[in-house]
Amino acid sequence: MSHKSDIEIARDASKRPIQEIGAKLGIDADHLLPYGHDKAKVSQDFINSVQGNTDGKLILVTAINPTPAGEGKTTTTVGLGDGLNRIGKRAAVCIREASLGPCFGMKGGAAGGGYAQVVPMEEMNLHFTGDFHAITSAHNLLSAMIDNHIYWGNELGIDERRIVWRRVMDMNDRALRDVVVGLGGVPNGFSRQTGFDITVASEVMAILCLARDLGDLEKRLGDIIVAYTREREPIYARDIGADGAMTVLLKDAMQPNLVQTLENNPAFVHGGPFANIAHGCNSVIATTTALKLADYVVTEAGFGADLGAEKFMNIKCRKAGLAPDCVVLVATVRAMKMNGGVAKADLGAENVDAVNEGCANLGRHIGNLKQFGVPVVVAINHFVTDTDAEVQAVKDYVATQGSEAILCQHWAKGSEGTEELATRVAEIAESGVSQFAPLYRDDLSLFEKIERIATAIYRADEVLADKKIRDQLRQWEEAGFGHLPVCMAKTQYSFSTDPNLRGAPTGHSVPVREVRLSAGAGFVVVICGEIMTMPGLPRKPAALEIGLNDMGQIEGLF
Template identity: 75%
Template sequence: MSSDIEIARAAKMQPIADIGEQLGIPEDALIPFGRTKAKIGSDFLRSLADRPDGKLVLVTAISPTPAGEGKTTTTVGLGDGLNRIGKKTAVCLREPSLGPCFGMKGGAAGGGKAQVVPMEDINLHFTGDFHAITSAHNLLSALIDNHIYWGNALEIDTRRVTWRRVMDMNDRALRTIVSSLGGVSNGFPREAGFDITVASEIMAILCLSTSLEDLQDRLGNIIVAYRRDKSAITARELEADGAMTVLLKEAIQPNLVQTLENNPAFVHGGPFANIAHGCNSVMATRSALKLADYVVTEAGFGADLGAEKFFDIKCRKAGLSPKAVVIVATVRALKMNGGVAKEDLGSENVDAVTKGCANLGRHIENVKQFGVPAVVAINHFTADTDAEVAAIKAYCANHGTDAVLATHWADGGAGTETLAHKVVELAESDTAQFAPLYNDELPLFEKIEQIAKRIYRADEVLADKSVRDQLRRWEADGFGHLPVCMAKTQYSFSTDPALRGAPTGHSVPVREVRLSAGAGFVVAICGEIMTMPGLPSVPSANHIGLDDNGQIEGLF
C-alpha cells in the first residue's frame, strides 16, 4: 500500500465550495485559502444559533504506545463510514503542531485511506492559526516587559511574572532562560522561559471561546503577573486585550477541509491533551452540530487525559452533551501494554493481548463514569491475527461493551460501516446521561484528588504546602469554581511513563499549579511533564526535505 503522503497526493479533492454546499454553507460565507481550504465567516455562524443540534460522538483511545493507536485515523474513518450509511456527518479535529511534525510523533491528519486533505498544508502552516496565536501570546509578553521598562506603573513584581513566551517548535534549550541581558537599554534582567504554542493559554482560550467578544473578554482576564502584595495583574490592565484580539480575529473562525472521500471536516485549534485540554475549538464543534446530523470529534491521547478533559472542561463549559464514545484500541498497543517489546509485535501473542486489555478495561470503566455509552473500535493492522482480535472482543464482552473490527486504514469508510451502525445504535438509544466527574463547588485540591483517584486509580496526591496554599488563595480570589486541567505523561495512568497497563497503588505528585483565568481552568503540573518538549536524538526534521520535483518528502 502507498504511504500516507502518496495517498493524500493522489486524492481527488473537490473545490471547498462544494464541500461547504454539502452542509448548506453558502459560498459567500466561506473565506477561501486556495481551492481546498476555507474559513467559515462569523456572520454565517451566528445565523445558526436557533438550529437544533446533531448528535455528538467522541473518539478517544487506550493509553498511547510507540506501536500506535490511530485515534485521528479512526475519527476520519468513522466520519466517512457514517456518511456511507446515509448519516449527514462532519468530523472535528485539532490542527497539528509543528513541534511533533519535526520531532517524533509526526502529523495529525489521519493515515492510510482515512485522512483529511490537503494533508501537507494541514500539517504545516495551514491557514496560519498557530502563527496568529504565537504572535498574540508574544505580543503580551513584549507588553509586560515594555511596561516594566517604562516605569512599571502597575507595580509588577518582576519575580512574579507568570506569563512566559511561546513558539510552535520543540526546543528544550528555551525551557528556562534569562531575558533582558545586555545593559540598561534592554530592560531589567529576569528569569523567563518558553512553552510550546499548543500549551499557551491563548490556544486554550481560542478553543473555548464562543465568539469574538467572548475571546476578547477571556484575553483580558489572563493573569500575567503579581504585585509584591500578591494581587493579580491582568492583560486588560496592560491594555493588551484589544491588540491581541485583532491578531486573532481570523484565527478564531473555524477551518473547513475534506476527507479523502470528500466529506466535510472542521480542523481548528490544537491544544495538547497532556499539557492542555486537548480538544478542537468549541466554535468548530458547535457549528458542525448545527450543520450535520452527526459530529465525530477526537480528544488527545488516552481517555484518562483527552476524554476526561473533553467531559470535565469542554463539555462543562460549552454545554455539550455527547451521545456516544468510541474507544480505539489496537492489537499492537495492547501487546505492548501486556509487556511485549516493540520489535516483537509482529508475532502472535494472545496472552499478551489479554494481559494488555487491562488498560482497555480501565478506560472503558472510566468513560462509563461520565454516563455515556461506549463501543471499542479495534483499529486493524495487517499483522493482527484472528485469535488476537477474538481475545479483545471476548474481553470487552465480559465488560459489557461491544468491540468492532475497523479496517478504515486500508478500506476507508467501507471499513467502518459496522462501527458506524453500532455508533448510531448507541447514539439513538437515548441512554446517555452525561455528567462531569465533579461539581464546580468542590475545592480545587479535591478536584485534583477526584481525577487522580477515580480516573488514574492513584492512592494519593502529593503536593507541597506552597501548592496547597496557592490553590486556597485562588479560591479566596473567586477562582475555586474552575475545573482542573491535569498536565501529566500520556503514556501511563500514573506519572511514570514506563508504568504501562492498569497500575494501582501509585501516587500523583503535583509539582506546580498555574491559573489560566482567561481559559477558565487551573492547570496541575504532575511528575516530570514538560510544557516545552525536546527533540529526540534523531528528529524527523533530519529526514524532511524537497525532492527534485519540489515535493515534500520525509514528512511521514
C-alpha cells in the same frame, strides 16, 4: 492491497473544490473565506446565522494510552465520519490542527492515515491557515507589552519577581525552557528569569478553543493574569491594555477551518491544544458550528482517555454545555500486546496471551468512561498482522466489561471498513441512552478536584503536593477561582505519572510539581511528575527525514 505511504495516498486524492464541501453542510460560497482551492474559513456571520438550528449527535473518539505501536485515533475519527456518510447520515469530522513541534520531532503528521485521512495533508501539518502563528504572535505581544510597561516606569507596580506570563513558540526547543531576558544593561530593560512554552500549551490557545465568539474571546484575553504586585494583587492583560490588540491578531484565527476527507466529506480542523499539557480538544466554535450543520459530529480528544476524554468531559463539555451521545474507544491488537509486555520488534507474531494480559489498560478506560454516564464502543483499529484469534480475544474481553468491540478496517478500505461501527454508533446515539455528567462538581475545592481525577481516573492512592502548592490553591479559592475545573498536565503513556508503567497500575501516587492559574481560559493547570510544557526534540528528529524531492514535493511527513 496498496502499499502506498500516507503522503502518497493523500497526494493522489481526488479533492473537490472547497465550495462543494461547504455546500454539503449548507454553507454558501459567499460565507467561505478560501485559503487556496482546498481549505477555507467559515465566516462568523454564517456561524451566527445558524444558531437556531437543532444540534446533531456528538460522538467522541478517544483511545487507550498511546504506545509506540500506534493506535490510530485520528484515523478512526476520520474513518467513522466517512462511515456515517456512507450509511446515509450527514456527518462532519472535527479534529485539531497539528503543531510544528511534534511534526519535526517524534510524531510526524497528524491528519489520519491510509484511506482515512483529511487533506490537504502537507498544509495541515505545516502552516495551514496561520492560526498557530496568530496565537504565537498574540501571546508574545502580551509578553512584550508587560516588559515594556515595566521599562517605561511600571505604573501598575508589577513585582518583577512575580511575572507569571512566559513566552511561546511552536517548536520543540528544550534550550528555551529557562532563559534570562533583558541582559545588556539599561537600554534593554530589567533582566529577569523567564522561559518559553510550546504554542499549543499557551493559555491563548486554550482561550481560542473555548471562546464562543469574538466578544467572549476579548473578555477572556482581558482576564489573563500576567503578574502580581508586591502586595500580591493580580495584574490582568486588560490592565496592560493588550486585550484589544490580541483580539485583532486572533480575528481570523477564531474562524473554523473547513477541509475534506479523502472521500470528500467535510472536516473542521481548528485549534490544537495538546492533551498532556493542555486540554486537548478541537475548538468549541468548530464543534458547536458542526453540530448546527450536521446530523452527526465526530470529534477526537488527544492521547488516552485518561487525559483527552477526561478534559473533554470535565472542561470542554462543562464550559460549552455539550454532552456526547456515544464514545468510541480506539484500541489495537498491537498496543494490547505491548501493554502485555511484548517488545515492539516482536509484535508481528501471534500472541493471544499477551493480548489478554494487555487488555487491563483497555478495561480501565472503559470503566472510567462509564463513570461519566456515557455508552462506550471499542473500535479495534485493524493492522494486517492481527490474527483472528487475537481480534476475538479483544472482543471477548470487552464483552466481559459490559461493552462491545467492533473490528474496523478504515486504514485499508476507507469508509467500507467502518460501516459496522458507524451503524452501531448511530443506533446508540439515536437511542438517547447517554446520561452524561462531569466527574466532579464546580463547588468542590481545587485540591479535591485534583484528588477526584487522581483516584477515580488514574486509580492512584494519593496526591502528593507540598504546602506551597496547597497554599497557592487556597489563595486562588479566596480570590474567587475555586469554581474552576482542573487541567492535569501529566505523561500520556501511563495512567500513572511514570511513563514506563504500562497496563493498569495501582498503588501509585500523583506528585504535583507546580500549579498555574489560567483565569482567561477558566481552569487551573496542575503539572504532575516530570511532564514538560516545552518538549525537546528526540536524538533523531523527524526533521532529519523531511525535505523536497526532485519534483518539488514534500517527502518525509507521515
